[in-house]
Amino acid sequence: MYAETQNDITRQVVRVAQLLLAYGAESDLVEEISQRLGKALGLASVELSISSNALVLTSLVHGRCITTTRRIREHGINMALICELQRLCLLAEKGLYGPNEVRRRLAKISPKSYPAHLVIPMIGLSCGSFCHLFGGDLAACLITAFASSIGMIVRLLLSRRHFNLLVTFAATAFVTNILSQIGYRWPLTQTPELAMAASVLMLVPGFPMINAISDMVKGHMNVGISRWGQASLLTLASVIGITCAMQLGGIFL
Structure with missing residues (x-):
């Protein structure tokens, strides 16, 4: 050769x-x-x-x-x-x-992604389904689906404008949590806390965490720790957004 x-x-x-x-x-x-x-x-x-x-x-x-x-x-x-x-x-x-x-x-070869008009309603449906599994009533499921759909729109808009990923997660969590507080403002549901909990599940960095653990178990400690750190930072950014929204709304679970 x-x-x-x-x-x-x-x-x-x-x-x-x-x-x-x-x-x-x-x-x-x-x-x-x-x-x-x-x-x-x-x-x-x-x-x-x-x-x-x-x-x-x-x-x-x-x-x-x-x-x-x-x-x-x-x-x-x-x-x-x-x-x-x-x-x-x-x-x-x-x-x-x-x-x-x-x-x-x-x-x-180029990355292909699903169009936004399909991703947004599916995110709303999945988070609403989680709310139902948690025991939420119909109104709570609808509030969850609405809040998570709007949150996904915010996430996609910020991603397309190349905002820092941590900022994107924090802003998305903030908007989603603010909207999910509808059940506290008006007596629409008996389980408003479940709507707040389920609507932000789309921000859980499950795949990076799984990869991080897999890498560390298989001996790739540097990459695994790096991925774990990134997933932890994304989780922290989401928590900051949720906390700010709850402080603004005067809600403490």
Whole structure:
């Protein structure tokens, strides 16, 4: 294998690893896919070092090493993109894709998200369902669905304007909690506290916390602690928003 070919394959493998980390894959999966893809494309071995905001990848062919570093910028969770990258690895392992095909496929891969007009009502429905499961009456479920839907609109608007994620979570929690206090202002429901509790469940950073625990259990302590810290900060930002809304409304549960 020529040095130019090794360079090209190394760039493709590190791009795959970079996308996997940026869109929420756990570290163990990133290592596995990178090594499998590299070997499928002709590399003798692939070694990967992952930190909280960067990765270092080294490829080896006939005693020649190439090392490259990439910075990781998180873009949110996107499992569809991660599945697409896994499919790309499988096609390369089966011999259906070579370096040229992988390069072309990578160039076409882009994150896809559900449209806002579908996400917003589904968030309202899910939070309203949680309120029902908690024992809330019909009015409380409707208040929850309304408050969480408006909160999701705020979250999407702030995200599109590239506000800091902590600010986005705090503002979303504030708006959502303020609206969910309708049951306290008017006698519409017998369980207003359940509406307040259920409407902000959309802000629970469950996926980052699961990834953090998985990384730490599997030995990726640095990445796991970093993800745990990020999830904890998001939770704290939500708590600050909720507390400010309750102080403003004069409500103390």
